[in-house]
Amino acid sequence: MTTETTSTGRVQEVVLAQPRGFCAGVDRAIEIVERAITRFGAPIYVRHEIVHNTYVVNDLKAKGAIFIEDLADVPPGATLIFSAHGVSQAVRREAAARGFEVFDATCPLVTKVHVEVAKLRREGYDFIMIGHKGHPEVEGTMGQLDGGIHLVEDVEDVAKVVVPDESRLAVVTQTTLSVDDAAEILAAVKRRFPQVREPKQQDICYATQNRQDAVKVLSAEVDIVIVVGSPTSSNSNRLRELAERLGTPGFMIDSAAELRAEWFEGRPRVGLTAGASAPELLVDQVIARLRELGALAVRKMPGVEEHIEFPLPKGLGDKSMAEAAAQRQN
Template sequence: MQILLANPRGFCAGVERAISIVERALEKFGAPIYVRHEVVHNRFVVDDLKAKGAVFVHELDEVPDGATVIFSAHGVPKSVRAEAERRDLKVFDATCPLVTKVHLEVERHRKAGREVIMIGHRGHPEVEGTMGQWPDGMYLVENVADVATLKLGAGGTAPPLAYVTQTTLSVDDAAAIVAALKARFPDIVGPKKDDICYATQNRQDAVRRLAQQCDVILVVGSPNSSNSNRLREVAEQQGVKAWLIDRAAEIRPEWFAAANAVGVTAGASAPEALVAEVVAAVAKLTGAPQPEIAQEDEGVRFPLPKGLD
């Protein structure tokens, strides 16, 4: 039995920045620091920040006037920013810069008179934030079937169109939806460079490579993490059994009964400490030697906001 690790895996630059923003705010201003929605989608991270004094809320009406609030890495609608300003809340924005880039694309297209189709998962905070950048002229598609039934404009004539995507989608799924959009709307405008972020792309590529060597793949990540779910799907699309787990306690010995090699990866919001925990648990269950827990540096860093740097 072998245990093999995907590289790269785990934290991306946007997640590291978001966590650092909460920790620095707590150091500088003291508890409580309010955070709108989970700053990143990982239970371990959120629980750790709660223990340090962060208070996670669903909406701004749960935040006292004059308090300090942090927007999550997934971004927020413009209406939320306006409410925070109206209530004189001290805001630090942990929106990933790559999500902000998509927000700016939406604004540019709408100002140019184009309506915007967003490719993404309904209800995801990033989708809600991006769709909330403009009050009208935006449409959501989740799959190729949605493209065929999409109703735009009046009188059956489509207006000038552009598309953007959620940053954490499956690369293959997004490509199929883009192809369907271009087939139906040949003049649609897309981003110069794919909106899917570097970390999502790199982690999915790493899982494809890992799947060539493994019978089973464990993805460390929380159930509400979009990019972690996509990693599990990518592994399964390669014909490998894959499970998404939050912690080592969720591992089942029967998963490895006929396996010669087990692969381990982690979503972009899952800390490396959980990877080490899972590897140790798999080694104990299977008798496999533990591999060196080495991480690949992707060389991407995002600065902290003014006032926290």
């Protein structure tokens, strides 16, 4: 970095994290809403934001989606979609009792956690869940059971857990946590409860892991990290926090309009990533704004190429998820 560059405060280079942006679960959830609108006509009701991204939610509203929290706000005979974060058994029962046509957009990796919880409960297990209180995914997972599941948000919470039988205790994790934070809390759980049963595969999803791994590499190469993501997005927040933890200033933005020129004073190398619910369109708009601020070069880091796709629910068409995702990005 030259003295002249530092004094001008101009952006010189943008380095793109790989991977970034939409994951397979988000692609699937958005496609479910769009297909339902096309097939059944507007309005289509969605319980909770389908994914935690302002642009995506507003785009789907414009197409005919109505987002609600209380099923009492859905008229009889309507089509209802559960968000990618999953719902409790109580919500499922209420939706069935009200007679809605339901399509489930719960991410299959969240569903995997729900299935594991139900299976082990039948075997007499209680649970510790590592996650953030109030997050819809946590509420959905904890709502798979009527009690017997203990939420821990940090290491200190582990000491407060009391279970009837330590030999019948399992641990599950919110899928969008910081990998490092979750590992620290899990280590505390294992120290306190040495017999605790862990999942066969970690619950933190591949996309969360990959995007965090990319930020670890990115942070070492740049002067500042910009994360495209909405404030409600857990995985996006974790990316910004990770950059900060690694000593690189990090800012999270919902759109290019939120960029501030002063952030780049003396920081000519800008790292750019996006949470798993943020579309590439927003990344492109941020790059355009960074070019206005002086960026002359944009390069993509090498990284994991993701090719995972999840099938749509029955009744929503035959087009592959890959084709649908390509159409949305264009």
